[in-house]
Amino acid sequence: MTPSHWFDTAVSPPQPLPDSIEAALDYLASATGHPVYLRWTLARLKRGCASLADAKREHPTVFALLLEHEAAVEYWDRGRLRIVAADDAPAPEIILQRVLHRHRRRFREVSNGSALLPATTVAPLAATARTAVWLAALEPPHAIAARVTPVGRVAHDADVTAASVTPVTDGWLARAGRFVNPSMVTNTLGVADDAQAVILFLRDRASRSPHTLRAYLGDLRSLIAWCAHEQLGPLSDLTRHDLLAYRRALERQAEHGAVIAEETPPSTRHPGRRAHPGGPHEQSAAVASRALAVVSSLFRYWLKTGYLIANPAADLSAGGAARAAWTPTRIMPARVLALCDAVVAGAAPVGLAPAGLAPLVWARRCAIWSLYRYGGVRLAELVWSDATGLPRLDVDADGNWTLHVRGKGNKRRAVPLPAVCVPPLRAYRLARGLTVTPAPFERLPVIHSEKRDALGASGLYDEVKAVLLAAEDLVTPGDTATLVTLRAASTHWLRHGYARTLVVDHAVPLPVAQQLLGHASVQTTAAYAKTDLAQTRALVEGSFATP
Template sequence: MNPSGWIDTAASPPQPLPDSIDAALDYLAGATGHPVYTRWTLSRLKRGCPSLADAKREHPAVFALLLEHEAAVEYWDRGRLRVVPAADAPPPETILERVLHQHRRRFHEVAYGNVPVTAGSGASSSSSLPATATAAVRLAALGPPPLAQHAAHAASTTSCAAGGWLARAGRFVNPSMVTNTLGVMDDAQAVLLFLRDRASRSPHTLRAYLADLRRLIAWCERERLGPLSDLTRHDLLAYRRAIELHQCPSGQRPDAGEAAPSGSRPRIRSGQPHIPLARSTAVPSRALAVVSSLFRYWLRTGYLIANPAADLCGGSAARAAWTPSRIMPAGVIALCDAVVAGAAPADLPALVWARRCAIWSLYRYGGVRLAELVWSDATGLPRLDADADTDSHWTLHVLGKGGKLRAIPLPAVALPPLRAYRLARGLPPVPVPFERLPVIHSEKRDALGASGLYDEVKAVFRAAENRVAPGDGVTRTVLRAASTHWLRHGYAHTLVVDHAVPLPVAQQLLGHASVQTTAAYAKSDLTQARAFVEGSFPRP
């Protein structure tokens, strides 16, 4: 095992672990805050303690073993310290791999094997790789597997055939290191810092940002433009026209021989494959929003001296025009609730069924995003709390977008499945104060990941589909298309439309950055507006 092939993404900038096993173990001990692998001898124990009495008091298990053996090993295993004779201890490489896997959200293995990676963020590099390859390695450290490999592949494929397409500086780059607070002089590293600061908190956000940036880079290569810091406002307006032009409901592009937008440079037509720029109404606005965010970040940090993407996207106007459409009808939701309230399937263990019901209850009555129920060792979130005065008031604490903490009161109807699941796990039915345990467990590791949570909710939809009456194709279609985010939309619709919860309160519960997003749910139903209109005029 080569420890230097692993990246610590919590460091700023991300940096590789030391080369040797012992140095890497010492690094992990300092990074995680607990011992990882220590080989004890009597002489080492004496050096660390003033006397044998102090050594016996501070390290009783180690002291007891050293009375019978020449050496003992203290190592970290599955959340606790173990002390065994040195002859019975596992190899340090095994413990190193286990700890790295346990903290896999922080430490990621580079997909390029034994590739040297620079620890600094400056433009100079001691690596023998091209700048784009180095950028790809560092980009792999921004997201958890398997997204890390996708991110590295995305960075490595953004350069053109001549190499180094992204590792260049355009006319708008600020050459002064006094005001250029990013401290870099090429677009490759500037993009990495943007992704680290704006998209690395969520793997889904990182994946979406990578896709939109690759779309822009592919267009620039086809138009013989670039680098990104060299694009003018005229170029970006041409890009906006291009993605709007390729937004076709059928997913097909216009004829390959059509003329380029007025004023733009001629396109490359020498057999270069077409890269689709947009496939739905959401893609153009999101793609432009990511580009605008990139250039705005570069301007604010001093990497650019101008922002050619100012007012490129609609911003608040686009947000105001958005209307949620993925809302499950009340009858379909009731069908799913009946599945969860019913008996467990005969072929499913009781604990797995209790977990599925608890997951459904949290997404159904908490309105959280998919990733917000994924356990984080660093923050201890998500977390369930119960009021000290009464055990019927529970609160779900999550970490939302942008690292914002959110407290969500859970209704009484959501509590019975959660109590039953805790009892099945061998936990008290009510969360105890200062409890630090994953809300949803996994059979293979401590907590269930995003894909596991998603699969459990889809299992409820599949079970509900089996109860649909023959010939009801609409309900079957809805259940097959539904996801966890549909439940979030339904939660928001219940608050805003069904019960007229004040928009600031609903915004806080949903974790929306803008109240305009929350208000958009009021446009998804005309029942309330129709009642107001009917009550305002005399009946015939």
């Protein structure tokens, strides 16, 4: 291969890699923040260390190999560093190709005079397959039936072009209402119809979490179906009167059951899908409030980005009242958490872990559990983003660890990690072949994957569930309540427990707890301060105790 045919599109202007294989590997190491391919000899080891004792302490695996072989190779493979004898190592060209393939969104090959496609234009093309599916999910039934060309089979996201998605956008949403801003100077979204404006809203506000995306699609689909039934629309044409009528319909739905669904002609319903908010089943007030909150968020986003010239959904949602009435209930009791901590700490009986579990996999599982347990982060906040370089760990001069994440609304926050969380992270980094503490400008996934660069949301979730499953073997026979809790718990239960520990157990000021949890409203954080009657009685008794 010719390294100079590969361009780094993350810099401006894009620049080619050095001509030689060795120089290209050094460039990749600098760009990715971790070693890529190093050939160790005794001479090189002595140059980097003051003495052989220091070399043995800082590079124990390399030192041991050099006692038996002339050279050793340290190379990057599937999210971890591997060190083998030079005779057993793959060729540097192979490692270079693997790393370039892993980072193919950043490094692109240009040969035979073909034009370079910058990374900024690759992302929209790669997203068109997903956005086509989103648009199809939002279309009213009659619009889907009337389309000549439905969403077709997509083999690879990168193969999808704007032309192939045009039939999808030629539907109910592909219109503009009276409130759309026609000036592209102040319309920062740069689109002129609701279809593309909805897609940008979903990508900015809901694409990082499949659960959030599913909920947003369902709530927007309910509004669109209601508009189709009432012969209103597009969304950017709705007045405040229209949206208030939609809110009243939701309120009737919550109070009286399937009112809207009964008014809906059968021909306009999706088979096996709710045609209108609530469908044939009664919805609670909380569900209706969430639906209004999503609609309000959509119009607020459109106004903020300049797509609309007015916001007809202002104060439509009683979000503050809903947050004030919300009480977190999915919290693991202390005794259940103690069982899981015992599993991670190795206090469980020998043989509890699945047979044949690799040390690296077990170290990764313990690190994942510790981050969710003591960081209070959302599930998606531990998913690696190559664009932002988050999540990221750093350690200050005093040895304090901090987890940097990107939360809802693309808001970044720093979460201080307690000392009890650090040992599993250190052990996991050593198992990956990394340094015990992160380098100052380290840029690599906090949690690696054996098949790709980083573990996704489903993989992270499965690792936490594996700890919960292992804890079942420590439950006292006959303790059904604990078993039910372990089987129902998830990563968000750990987040609720983290918040409850801060707010209730240690009386952390609400603004501080809000910052640590990344809540948009302090009312959400305050909900964790609600206690049961027994705790309330103890607080009152302690406040008025007899001297």
